[in-house]
Amino acid sequence: MYSEQMYELGSKSSMIREIFEYGKQRAAVVGPENVFDFSIGNPSVPAPDTVKKAIEELVLEGDPVLLHGYTSAAGDMGVRKAIADNINERYQAGVKPELMYMTAGAAAALCSVIRGLACPGDEFIAFVPFFPEYTVFVNSNGGKLVSVGVREKDFQIDLDILAAAVNEHTKAIIVNSPNNPSGVVYKEETIQALAKFMKEKSAEYGHPIYLIADEPYRELVYDGLEVPYLPNYYDNTLVCYSYSKSLSLPGERIGYVLVSPKVEDAQKVYAAVCGAGRGLGYVCAPSMFQFVVGKCVGQTSDISIYKYNRDLLYDNLTSYGFECVKPDGAFYLFMKASEADAVAFCERAKKYDLLLVPCDSFGCPGYVRISYCVQPDMIKRSLAAFEKLAAEYK
Amino acid sequence: MYSEQMYELGSKSSMIREIFEYGKQRAAVVGPENVFDFSIGNPSVPAPDTVKKAIEELVLEGDPVLLHGYTSAAGDMGVRKAIADNINERYQAGVKPELMYMTAGAAAALCSVIRGLACPGDEFIAFVPFFPEYTVFVNSNGGKLVSVGVREKDFQIDLDILAAAVNEHTKAIIVNSPNNPSGVVYKEETIQALAKFMKEKSAEYGHPIYLIADEPYRELVYDGLEVPYLPNYYDNTLVCYSYSKSLSLPGERIGYVLVSPKVEDAQKVYAAVCGAGRGLGYVCAPSMFQFVVGKCVGQTSDISIYKYNRDLLYDNLTSYGFECVKPDGAFYLFMKASEADAVAFCERAKKYDLLLVPCDSFGCPGYVRISYCVQPDMIKRSLAAFEKLAAEYK
Numbered sequence: 001m002y003s004e005q006m007y008e009l010g011s012k013s014s015m016i017r018e019i020f021e022y023g024k025q026r027a028a029v030v031g032p033e034n035v036f037d038f039s040i041g042n043p044s045v046p047a048p049d050t051v052k053k054a055i056e057e058l059v060l061e062g063d064p065v066l067l068h069g070y071t072s073a074a075g076d077m078g079v080r081k082a083i084a085d086n087i088n089e090r091y092q093a094g095v096k097p098e099l100m101y102m103t104a105g106a107a108a109a110l111c112s113v114i115r116g117l118a119c120p121g122d123e124f125i126a127f128v129p130f131f132p133e134y135t136v137f138v139n140s141n142g143g144k145l146v147s148v149g150v151r152e153k154d155f156q157i158d159l160d161i162l163a164a165a166v167n168e169h170t171k172a173i174i175v176n177s178p179n180n181p182s183g184v185v186y187k188e189e190t191i192q193a194l195a196k197f198m199k200e201k202s203a204e205y206g207h208p209i210y211l212i213a214d215e216p217y218r219e220l221v222y223d224g225l226e227v228p229y230l231p232n233y234y235d236n237t238l239v240c241y242s243y244s245k246s247l248s249l250p251g252e253r254i255g256y257v258l259v260s261p262k263v264e265d266a267q268k269v270y271a272a273v274c275g276a277g278r279g280l281g282y283v284c285a286p287s288m289f290q291f292v293v294g295k296c297v298g299q300t301s302d303i304s305i306y307k308y309n310r311d312l313l314y315d316n317l318t319s320y321g322f323e324c325v326k327p328d329g330a331f332y333l334f335m336k337a338s339e340a341d342a343v344a345f346c347e348r349a350k351k352y353d354l355l356l357v358p359c360d361s362f363g364c365p366g367y368v369r370i371s372y373c374v375q376p377d378m379i380k381r382s383l384a385a386f387e388k389l390a391a392e393y394k
Numbered sequence: 395m396y397s398e399q400m401y402e403l404g405s406k407s408s409m410i411r412e413i414f415e416y417g418k419q420r421a422a423v424v425g426p427e428n429v430f431d432f433s434i435g436n437p438s439v440p441a442p443d444t445v446k447k448a449i450e451e452l453v454l455e456g457d458p459v460l461l462h463g464y465t466s467a468a469g470d471m472g473v474r475k476a477i478a479d480n481i482n483e484r485y486q487a488g489v490k491p492e493l494m495y496m497t498a499g500a501a502a503a504l505c506s507v508i509r510g511l512a513c514p515g516d517e518f519i520a521f522v523p524f525f526p527e528y529t530v531f532v533n534s535n536g537g538k539l540v541s542v543g544v545r546e547k548d549f550q551i552d553l554d555i556l557a558a559a560v561n562e563h564t565k566a567i568i569v570n571s572p573n574n575p576s577g578v579v580y581k582e583e584t585i586q587a588l589a590k591f592m593k594e595k596s597a598e599y600g601h602p603i604y605l606i607a608d609e610p611y612r613e614l615v616y617d618g619l620e621v622p623y624l625p626n627y628y629d630n631t632l633v634c635y636s637y638s639k640s641l642s643l644p645g646e647r648i649g650y651v652l653v654s655p656k657v658e659d660a661q662k663v664y665a666a667v668c669g670a671g672r673g674l675g676y677v678c679a680p681s682m683f684q685f686v687v688g689k690c691v692g693q694t695s696d697i698s699i700y701k702y703n704r705d706l707l708y709d710n711l712t713s714y715g716f717e718c719v720k721p722d723g724a725f726y727l728f729m730k731a732s733e734a735d736a737v738a739f740c741e742r743a744k745k746y747d748l749l750l751v752p753c754d755s756f757g758c759p760g761y762v763r764i765s766y767c768v769q770p771d772m773i774k775r776s777l778a779a780f781e782k783l784a785a786e787y788k
Contacts, residue, residue: 001511001601001602001658001659001662001663002510002511002513002659002662002663002666003509003510003511003512003513003536003666003669003670005669006509006510006666006667006669006670006673007510007662007665007666007669008669009668009669009670009672009673010510010664010665010666010667010668010669010670010672011662011665011669013467017467040464042459042463042464043459043463044459045459046457046458046459047458047462051458051462052453052458055449055453056450056453059446059449059450063440064440064441064445064446064642065436065437065438065439065440065642067645068441068445068642068643068644068645068646069436069437069644069645070434070436070644070645071645073407073411104498104647104675104676104680105675105677107675107676107677108675108676109675110675111673111674111675112675115397115400116396116397116400116401116404117395117396117397118397119396119397136672136673137673137675140672140673140674141673142397207395208395248458248459248462249462250462250463250464250677251461251462251463251464251465251678251680251681251682252462252680252681252682253498253677253678253679253680253681264395265395265396268395268396268401268405269395269396270404271401271404271405272396272397272400272401272404273400273404274403274404275397275399275400275401275402275403275404275405276397276400276403276404278403278404278530278534279400279403279505279530279531279534279535280505280534280674280675281498281499281501281502281503281504281505281506281531281674282498282501282502283499283501283644283647284645284647285647286498286645286646286647286680286683287645287646288645288646289680
């Protein structure tokens with residue numbers, strides 16, 4: 001009567017969504033100020049004023065037929081030029097607007113890339129911990145997700161562990177840096193070693209192994225850290241970008257796929273990605289927000305609050321004895337559960353109305369994700385609860 | 395290296411797009427006023443002022459974090475309620491917001507429905523002439539498109555022709571009324587007969603055959619014609635709607651899937667459609683335009699110009715001896731080519747800078763589509779060219 005596989009996807013909502021819904025119900029009972037919801041990654045800072053100004057200008061001065069009309073399927077060329085120019089200024093990457101495909105956010109970008117690249121039997125590698133929807137995006141679009149462990153002490157990539165997972169079916173390796181949920185940024189030497197390894201393996205198997213750079217958190221880094229721009233380290237790289245976090249526009253669904261000009265047969269790979277987007281029903285990325293991001297190139301929301309939140313949480317939680325990875329970027333704190341079963345740990349945290357996400361579905365049992373894109377006051381109010389939770393394990 | 399099938403989709407752009415691009419090149423040579431481009435279905439009337447007002451209100455008064463934030467995956471419940479209430483007022487259909495899924499336009503709606511319903515070997519039927527992207531949407535999402543002829547004198551559905559195509563693999567029948575490209579609205583008695591037939595066949599094969607109502611042109615009808623609301627005629631109906639034409643917002647990608655509450659196992663079918671959307675990478679429909687359409691429920695652009703265009707074209711072209719179907723709705727004139735080969739006919743029309751679309755890819759060789767969502771002045775300037783074209787066949 002209908003597709004069982006799609007019914008499964010539609011009826012089993014993600015763990016994160018479930019906890020988020022529970023938080024809303026709980027807030028109705030004990031009051032929102034007494035629920036400490038660290039579940040969801042919805043930016044807590046507003047879009048910058050330049051976004052508001054851009055919308056006003058476009059609506060007041062723009063021709064509505066053009067503003068709300070179809071752009072070319074790959075996106076407005078003027079917008080693509082503006083974005084490509086900014087990337088080339090920042091990273092000297094020589095990217096081309098002709099190889100840029102505007103998409104409805106990073107999810108659409110990833111699905112288009114995976115569907116565009118996937119041939120029967122192809123495997124796509126993701127390093128743990130990874131965003132659980134990767135499993136959905138890969139397995140629903142012709143690929144098979146292969147989960148690969150990392151170096152536990154710092155969550156950097158371990159080439160020995162990777163080598164054991166790579167084979168002739170490996171089509172691509174997904175790199176998400178800054179990482180959701182660990183907050184880790186892969187170091188330049190890590191990326192250099194990964195690139196060397198992938199080049200060797202591509203030669204060994206006689207076909208390119210693509211690097212898929214999933215970069216919604218690129219702009220969210222702390223302490224002046226530099227995030228290596230992957231097309232500058234590895235030729236066969238496709239970048240998936242989203243403005244959801246950098247401009248606080250997650251609901252507007254706007255981002256892009258960028259095929260590096262150094263990709264082998266770049267034009268054909270680009271056509272395959274655009275063709276996949278066409279088959280998935282993406283006619284064009286939302287037109288007005290294409291023009292908005294085009295006018296806001298190089299801008300970000302005021303992300304200073306995330307650094308404040310990171311320090312507030314990290315310093316206090318570690319002082320209570322919790323074992324945390326210090327985030328280099330993004331807005332997640334990755335913490336070791338105080339017992340082997342992270343789900344049981346999160347259940348215990350619920351007693352104090354602390355809503356944390358167990359990372360089993362992120363490929364990392366025994367850990368939890370604490371999303372700190374929240375109001376600092378909530379973090380302050382939550383600290384006593386974290387302290388009580390820690391005491392339970394003393 | 396990449397998916398050949400997706401490369402095909404990405405490298406072979408649609409015939410319509412090709413003609414549209416040719417028109418732009420040609421305009422650069424002979425001047426835009428001398429090119430009569432009837433190729434593309436991009437609304438020529440602006441969105442109504444209420445859309446502009448809604449955007450301004452939302453941006454000026456709304457909370458940007460909520461306005462641009464993720465809505466629930468199925469869409470904002472307030473918006474869904476507003477839309478469902480309006481549908482129930484107009485059609486007494488008893489539809490439920492809980493069975494409504496906001497999508498990035500009709501393309502996303504169709505792909506989600508097809509992917510959600512399709513099981514291996516399933517066939518989806520479309521009546522000729524049909525929007526060529528149906529072939530892409532169905533064949534890329536787990537189904538097989540089956541093209542079915544209609545009654546040539548009036549392009550209404552012919553149950554005898556349909557009966558020959560229906561079998562145990564038939565999962566759904568797509569009905570697009572008003573029709574792109576014929577402009578035909580299926581009469582109430584046609585729909586009643588179709589519903590009776592589908593009910594019998596569902597019983598015969600022991601599983602529901604779904605009716606997929608693709609309705610982007612519902613609001614664009616002339617001469618006070620009523621378009622039957624299909625959920626009121628057939629229980630197992632899913633409606634795919636878009637605001638692209640009714641509110642002139644094609645680039646914004648906003649529409650919905652509505653699962654009729656009378657669908658067998660409606661909740662499960664709805665979950666399968668939402669699950670398919672999740673697998674296709676649709677996180678949520680663009681949030682701000684969800685709120686915009688919620689505020690503009692029941693409104694349309696000023697579509698009176700389309701009626702003026704229809705009469706201007708139909709009356710003149712028939713007077714030149716062209717054989718045309720008089721459109722009941724939408725903004726396309728479906729015309730018989732003056733020679734057997736519509737592609738050759740369109741090439742000949744090009745001599746006069748008349749850009750028409752041959753309907754071979756619409757499943758109707760020998761016909762052309764004339765898109766009259768254009769400025770009336772262009773139609774007036776084009777008439778002499780049409781007259782010369784007609785003279786060639788005298």
